[in-house]
Amino acid sequence: MSDNWLPSLITDTPAEGYELAVKLSRVAIKLIQPDAAKREQMRPEYAEDANALIASSHIVATHFATVAAANNYWKG
Amino acid sequence: MSDNWLPSLITDTPAEGYELAVKLSRVAIKLIQPDAAKREQMRPEYAEDANALIASSHIVATHFATVAAANNYWKG
Amino acid sequence: MSDNWLPSLITDTPAEGYELAVKLSRVAIKLIQPDAAKREQMRPEYAEDANALIASSHIVATHFATVAAANNYWKG
Amino acid sequence: MSDNWLPSLITDTPAEGYELAVKLSRVAIKLIQPDAAKREQMRPEYAEDANALIASSHIVATHFATVAAANNYWKG
Amino acid sequence: MSDNWLPSLITDTPAEGYELAVKLSRVAIKLIQPDAAKREQMRPEYAEDANALIASSHIVATHFATVAAANNYWKG
Amino acid sequence: MSDNWLPSLITDTPAEGYELAVKLSRVAIKLIQPDAAKREQMRPEYAEDANALIASSHIVATHFATVAAANNYWKG
Helix, strand or coil: CCHHHCCCCCCCCHHHHHHHHHHHHHHHHHHHCCCHHHHHHHHHHHHCCHHHHHHHHHHHHHHHHHHHHHCHHHCC | CCHHHCCCCCCCCHHHHHHHHHHHHHHHHHHHCCCHHHHHHHHHHHHCCHHHHHHHHHHHHHHHHHHHHHCHHHCC | CCHHHCCCCCCCCHHHHHHHHHHHHHHHHHHHCCCHHHHHHHHHHHHHCHHHHHHHHHHHHHHHHHHHHHCHHHCC | CCHHHCCCCCCCCHHHHHHHHHHHHHHHHHHHCCCHHHHHHHHHHHHHCHHHHHHHHHHHHHHHHHHHHHCHHHCC | CCHHHCCCCCCCCHHHHHHHHHHHHHHHHHHHCCCHHHHHHHHHHHHCCHHHHHHHHHHHHHHHHHHHHHCHHHCC | CCHHHCCCCCCCCHHHHHHHHHHHHHHHHHHHCCCHHHHHHHHHHHHHCHHHHHHHHHHHHHHHHHHHHHCHHHCC
16 A cells, blocks of 8 residues: 555544544555455445444544544644 | 534533443444445344444443543543 | 433542443443333343353443543552 | 452552453453352353453453553553 | 564554554464464455454554554654 | 563563563463363364454454553663
8 A cells, every 4th residue: 555545643623533543444454355356245244234333333443542642632 | 424523522521421432433333334224224233132232332432431531531 | 311320430449430330331232222121131141141241341341441540540 | 249359450560460450350240240150150151162261361451451550560 | 483573663654553553463363373374274264254354453453552652643 | 370470561672572462361361261171172263263363363462552551662
């Protein structure tokens, strides 16, 4: 992957920080399974299975903790 | 999603912080599966399956840790 | 839920902090599945299944980390 | 449970801190399933199933992080 | 393993920090299962099973939190 | 177990810290299932099952976070 997919953990708002957390949770999937066709094949399992969605949401929570700390919780 | 769904991590009380944690755990589901009809279809799995409920509660715990730190644990 | 179910994260002792962590892990279940009858129906799964108990204990551990930090680890 | 099962998170050594983490991971099980006979019945699942053991080890890891922080990593 | 597989947690950019997190998540597998042939045999399970990929992404998230903190979130 | 299995969380290098994290993840298994024969019987499940390996790697990640913080990320 290009080295500038993640220039910084700093975001303007908490909502943007949350979106960054979602992005961070997705990139690992691409790095572990670089074959886009195989990922596409697994897509229904991700997006249409409740347990997979819940597990994905947990990853977002873990990354959001990191991003929020990086931004000092956007406390100005 | 609108950018103002998450204006701040700061809440007046710990209970409001907990509700924010629940909201944060739900938003990831919407971002990963944007199709409301498909989410509705999976709803029984979320709300009527003990393992899914327990997994969801764990996500809330992870987000609550972030929100509590952001609020300096509401220690005044 | 009433807003005063969680007035503070501060407790007198570590043991009370642990009980608060147990409470925090239970509240998410109520918020996600507000129907008490349905929760009651799932109760055997929670309390009589080893995997569910272990998963619940993990949630308590995550909340206990938050409560312990809030109390500065009760170091006086 | 008696209120003095957890007088403090402070231990003399890292190894004692680890044992405290094991204890903390077990107490949640007792609080959620107070019936000792039912717990005994589930015991083989805990101690003789690899997945349950691994999950239990993760809970210990989460509690050990808390205990280690409380003790400032025993850096004395 | 050679002792210099991990000379430092410090990286120049967040993207390199993320790659280090991926590496950290893989090394444990090698240490627990040192037999390369057996690991190769399990490879389809890792890279072609959605649940395994999601679980792997969670490990990356946990390590990324550590690497990000080590780098003071690359805040310069 | 002997009390000196864990004299300190401080290590000279990040790689040694990682090995300590692996050790910390294994000790819980021994404390919960002290019977070496039963552990040996479960060994294939640990080392030859992808999901068990992934779950074990996650525990290592959690312990590595603790060890890295204890060592101030080996920043010298």
